[in-house]
Amino acid sequence: MEEDPGKSGSGGGGAEGIINLKPNSSMPISYHPSFGPHEDLLLLEVDEKLLPHILHQRVTVRGECDEEAVLCTSSTTYAIKFVGNSNSIFLIPPFENSEFTDENGEKGDSCKAAQVLKLASGNMELVEIAPRLGKLKSLLMENPYRSEEDSVDPMEEEEYLERGKMGLYRWEDLVAKVQASDEELRAELKALSAVEINGYWRIVDDEYIDVVLSMLLHNSVLFGWNLTSLNEDEISSVLESDGFSRRISLHNLEVYGNKLDTDMEGKCVWRLDEKRICVHFAKGVLKEGKMKMDRFMEEWVQKIPARMCADFEMLEGEVLVEKLGVETWVRAFSVSSLPLTPADRFAALFREKQKWEMKDLHPYIRDLRVPGVSAEGLLLKYTRRTQPTPGAELIFSAR
């Protein structure tokens, strides 16, 4: 085909030429001097609302080599999916594009042509997903904080690999290993009661935190502290003299209490949370295994500090009640010990117990979040419901 020079009339070539092609004009399209597979060029479909995040360099791609890549903004995680297209998609760069010149530095002979650099076989798209946080707990459990001797001196800067071998992770190590946005990662660290000690994120061993809490409660009796108004400085220095670091005593307050206002002298005041303290002791009582309800309640009430009130309702999502004949038994079964993904969570629940009533099931699934799927949707997908008699409670079992 021959181009009619009279009709060509939009000025330059390249992508600009195509986009701004005027009516009744034409433009040749040819292969670019460096046309080729260009596998390093990727097309990413992006929602307008996400665009500013990317253009302002606020997104990262995360994952390890054997994982499917995710893209994270500061608050959200997206799966990256490749969508194939059987059409031929000709990719045309702008004419003024220094990146793609051939070996001789030429841009091709015709400045009036649009030049196809690559034939794209499809594009990538982003799908919002729940963060993949399951790995975080297992990383932090590699080396839980068991005593003050476990604290690592920040002066001993170790090679990244060495840190990994010791099961110690800094924030940047976690970001590189866990597929979640910064906000989601932070929220999960909080949910796991992890604490940053000397630059490393640690989970404090159950037994050790039990020792710290007991020491705090003993001291509160000894010094007449009010559990609803604890002075952080005073507590830290007393616990320090007992051999506990300030970071650990503060962590203990963070886990079992809430920070009230700072007082007039700028000191932090904490109030211990009745429910969290009670749950802690209930777990301790049930550590040995299941118990008859009466005995459990007796032991539990004995353990908790004076002026605190144990209520069985507090143990929602922490214990299971079982009726065997005339006897009622309780056993520890904590939602925090269960997998985070819906499929694994429901599998674990139905392994524990084949049939669930809604009121029992709810505390074990209410934390599940899947973008675009409601709680009801999850139940429909992963459970079968039966009703023994009309008007009776619904029973959920595995599909």
Added chain:
Amino acid sequence: MKIEVKCSCGDGNCPEWAIVEIQGMIEVQPCFKDRIQNLEIGILCRTSSEENYTFTVGYHELSGTKMKLKKPYLILKKKRTIFESIPDDDEEEDISKANSPKTETELEVIGIIRHRILFKTRPKPLISKPQVVVNEKKSGPRTVAVPMVE
């Protein structure tokens, strides 16, 4: 691994690329197969009516329209930076580590696509000298997961 997605063009200044999309494939005559660079594919022509275009390839004419993409595409370029490997005292113990230089992958936004000119009709034959041939092939899009880029 954490890969930074860089963008040096800043907001609103991303160079705009274009997409011309046709159904099926362009088949290059065998004698041009090895020197496809600079080869002319066809002539794109905007007709007098607003967003209608024709694309003449060989003796086939396609008609299509320019449309704004519902969601824009970004063009990302995968870049690999290689670091000098750090001298290792225990080289004999860990040869594999010493031999592989550290690389870091970076993704850079180099352009944005907001429009495409889509030719989705069957080609209309013209009487002219044949150059290249358009093959029609239709199948639905398919979705597969992308493995982590290295």
